[in-house]
Amino acid sequence: MLEIESLSKRFGGLTAVNAVSASFARGTINAIIGPNGAGKTTFFNLVSGTIRPTSGRVLFDGRDVTGLRADQAARLGMARTFQTTALFDTATVLDNLIVGHRLRTRSTLVDVILGTNRLRDEERICREKARAALDFVGLSHLEARVAGDISQEERKRVAFALALSTDPTLLLLDEPAGGVNPEETDGLAQLIRKMAKSGLTVCLIEHKMDMIMNLADRILVLNYGEKIAEGTPAEIRANPAVIEAYLGTEHA
Numbered sequence: 001m002l003e004i005e006s007l008s009k010r011f012g013g014l015t016a017v018n019a020v021s022a023s024f025a026r027g028t029i030n031a032i033i034g035p036n037g038a039g040k041t042t043f044f045n046l047v048s049g050t051i052r053p054t055s056g057r058v059l060f061d062g063r064d065v066t067g068l069r070a071d072q073a074a075r076l077g078m079a080r081t082f083q084t085t086a087l088f089d090t091a092t093v094l095d096n097l098i099v100g101h102r103l104r105t106r107s108t109l110v111d112v113i114l115g116t117n118r119l120r121d122e123e124r125i126c127r128e129k130a131r132a133a134l135d136f137v138g139l140s141h142l143e144a145r146v147a148g149d150i151s152q153e154e155r156k157r158v159a160f161a162l163a164l165s166t167d168p169t170l171l172l173l174d175e176p177a178g179g180v181n182p183e184e185t186d187g188l189a190q191l192i193r194k195m196a197k198s199g200l201t202v203c204l205i206e207h208k209m210d211m212i213m214n215l216a217d218r219i220l221v222l223n224y225g226e227k228i229a230e231g232t233p234a235e236i237r238a239n240p241a242v243i244e245a246y247l248g249t250e251h252a
């Protein structure tokens with residue numbers, strides 16, 4: 001459902017992503033791993049439309065989406081989360097989802113700020129979608145809680161709910177388990193599995209190798225912007241180039 005064709009991004013003299021090709025099948029969980037500075041975030045930004053590639057193409061369900069703006073990509077069914085979840089800490093969890101949904105699906109803030117009729121008509125649907133997303137991530141009980149009062153793991157779940165509220169078919173998760181403890185990491189992994197089971201294609205960046213090895217169907221390994229390996233967790237674990245560049249011998 002997602003085809004990456006020889007995607008490259010240069011920042012001045014530095015090639016952050018170098019001719020990377022990949023293919024992600026519907027309903028699968030795909031991890032992108034690699035050392036710091038390998039180009040993982042840049043790769044994500046290229047796919048989700050945050051930045052334009054220097055060359056290469058992104059095909060989403062057969063459609064060329066290269067260089068689309070993030071809000072256009074969201075409307076087509078791509079959603080992403082970020083390493084840190086920016087929430088309005090003084091607003092409720094539900095209001096964060098309602099506002100977040102609008103920011104993701106509209107190109108300007110004007111409608112939101114002016115509160116046009118069209119938006120008021122959409123309010124009910126938007127609220128229903130937000131509640132359904134909260135229910136899916138297991139946070140219905142927190143809908144009226146002020147976002148500043150929830151835990152890091154709950155913030156991660158809110159980030160998932162924010163992404164889900166736009167009805168995506170592809171979900172890009174940037175360090176979904178960053179900064180949470182091992183038990184909470186297991187809970188988040190279960191939630192990611194549930195998302196894939198529901199038909200979503202998941203693509204994630206994560207440094208927690210135990211989680212990745214148990215969760216991912218396929219792993220893509222970047223090093224200095226280049227794809228050095230791609231395969232199942234077992235194949236990646238046994239790949240000498242990956243062990244040398246990233247995993248180290250203790251993981252082998």
Ligand SMILES: Nc1ncnc2c1ncn2[C@@H]1O[C@H](COP(=O)(O)OP(=O)(O)OP(=O)(O)O)[C@@H](O)[C@H]1O
Pocket residue numbers: 011014015016034035036037038039040041042043
């Ligand atoms: N906007 C930018 N301008 C210039 N250089 C950049 C820019 N964004 C990223 N880079 C460089 O591109 C390279 C890849 O960075 P990127 O953030 O994609 O790596 P990463 O694998 O996500 O790293 P990390 O695991 O630390 O998040 C790095 O050398 C980084 O300094």
